[in-house]
Amino acid sequence: MNATAVILGAIAGFTIFLGLPLAFLKNLNVRTQGFLTAMSTGILVFLLVEITSKVIDNIEDLTMSSLSGFPRWGDTIFYSSLFAAGLFIGLMGLVWFERLFIKTAGDTTISPAQSARRVSMMIAMGIGLHNFSEGLAIGQAYSWGNTQLAWLLVIGFALHNATEGFGIVGPISGQPVSWKFLAGMGLVGGGPTLLGSVIGSIWTLKPLEVFFLSMASGSILYVVGELLHLGRKLKDETVASTGLLVGFFLAFMTELLISAASGGVHSS
Numbered sequence: 001m002n003a004t005a006v007i008l009g010a011i012a013g014f015t016i017f018l019g020l021p022l023a024f025l026k027n028l029n030v031r032t033q034g035f036l037t038a039m040s041t042g043i044l045v046f047l048l049v050e051i052t053s054k055v056i057d058n059i060e061d062l063t064m065s066s067l068s069g070f071p072r073w074g075d076t077i078f079y080s081s082l083f084a085a086g087l088f089i090g091l092m093g094l095v096w097f098e099r100l101f102i103k104t105a106g107d108t109t110i111s112p113a114q115s116a117r118r119v120s121m122m123i124a125m126g127i128g129l130h131n132f133s134e135g136l137a138i139g140q141a142y143s144w145g146n147t148q149l150a151w152l153l154v155i156g157f158a159l160h161n162a163t164e165g166f167g168i169v170g171p172i173s174g175q176p177v178s179w180k181f182l183a184g185m186g187l188v189g190g191g192p193t194l195l196g197s198v199i200g201s202i203w204t205l206k207p208l209e210v211f212f213l214s215m216a217s218g219s220i221l222y223v224v225g226e227l228l229h230l231g232r233k234l235k236d237e238t239v240a241s242t243g244l245l246v247g248f249f250l251a252f253m254t255e256l257l258i259s260a261a262s263g264g265v266h267s268s
Contacts, residue, residue, distance in 0.1 A: 005142055005201035006194065009135050012157040013193030016127075017186045019165020023177050033174050035243040040123065040170030041227040042247025043163055044220050047130055050255060052217045055083050055210055082207055083214045090129065090218025094122055116172040117181065119226050123171070124189040126219035127164050131157075131189065133212045135196020143201045155257075161190060163250050171227065 022036070062076040134157045168185050 005139050005197050008138050008142060008151070008154050009194035009197030012134065012138060012154045012197070013131060013161060013190035014186070015158040016131075016161040016165040016168070016190035018162045019167075020169055020182045020186055022166060023169035023172050023175075023182060025173055031239050035239050035246075036166075036170040036173045037227060038170075038240045038243025039247035039250070040167040041224060042244040042249075043167040043251045044123065044126070044224050044227065044247075045244070046248045046251035046255070047127070047164075048217060048220045048224060050251075051130060051133075051213050051220070055079075055213050055217065058210065059083060079207070079210055082211050086211045086214025087218040087221075090126075090215035090220075091222050092218075093215075094125065094219050094222045097125075113172075113175045113177075116175045117177070119171040119223070120168055120185055121188070122219075122223045122226060123168050124185040126216060126223045127168065127189040128192040129212055129216035129219055131161065131164075132192035132196040133209055133216060135193040135198075136200035136209050136212075137196075138193075139197040139200020139202075142197075157193065161193065163247075163254055164189060166250075167247070 059076060059079050062079060138154060138157065165186070168189055169182070
C-alpha cells in the first residue's frame with residue numbers, strides 16, 4: 001500500500017465532513033428545510049447527469065469505432081452489459097437494502113426524523129459509490145507518475161465532496177441527529193474515495209471503473225426519487241426550484257474546477 005495514495009485519498013474524501021455540521025442547525029422553518037432538501041436534490045441530479053454521461057460516452061465511442069471499420073462490437077456489448085448490470089444493481093440494491101435493513105415489517109408509522117435519516121443514509125451510499133470511482137482516478141494519476149494531475153484532482157474532488165456533505169444532511173437539517181450518525185454517514189460517503197485511490201494506485205481496470213460508475217448512477221437515481229417525494233411536502237414551488245438550481249450549479253462549478261485543472265495539466 002502506497003502511503004502517498006492513502007494521503008491523497010484521505011484529503012479528497014474526508015472534506016465531505018465539512019458540510020455535515022449543517023445538520024445541527026435548529027429551529028429551521030419548513031421553507032428553509034425544503035430549500036436544503038431541494039439543494040441536495042440539485043447536487044445529486046448533476047452527479048447523475050455527469051456520471052451517466054461518462055459511461056454513455058465510452059459506449060458511444062466504442063460503437064462509432066465499430067461502425068468506422070474497426071470492429072469492436074464485443075467491447076461495445078461487454079461495456080453496455082456492464083452499464084445495464086451496474087444500473088440495475090445500484091437501483092434495486094438500495095430498494096432491497098431498505099426493505100431488509102431499514103424498514104421493519106409492518107411498520108407504517110415512521111416518524112419524520114426516521115424518514116429523514118433513512119434518506120440521508122441512501123444519499124451517503126449513492127455518493128460513496130461515486131466517490132470510489134473518483135478515488136480510482138486519483139490513484140491512477142498517481143500510479144502513472146503524474147503527481148501534479150493527482151494533486152489537482154484531489155483539490156477539485158475535495159471541493160466537490162464538501163458540497164456532497166451538504167447533500168447528505170439536507171434532508172436531516174433541523175431534525176434530531178447525533179454526531180455518531182453523522183460520522184457514520186461521512187465514512188459511508190467519503191471513505192470510498194480513500195479506498196478507490198489505494199486500489200487505483202496498485203491495480204486498475206477500465207471495466208471496474210465503468211461498473212462502479214454505473215452502480216453510482218443507479219443508486220443516485222433511486223435517491224433522487226426519494227428526495228423528490230420528500231420535496232412534495234413543500235408547497236412553495238419557488239423555494240424548491242431555487243434550491244434545485246443552487247444545488248445543481250454549485251456542483252457544476254466544482255466540476256468545472258476539476259476539468260480546468262485537469263486540462264491545464266494535460267496541455268502543459
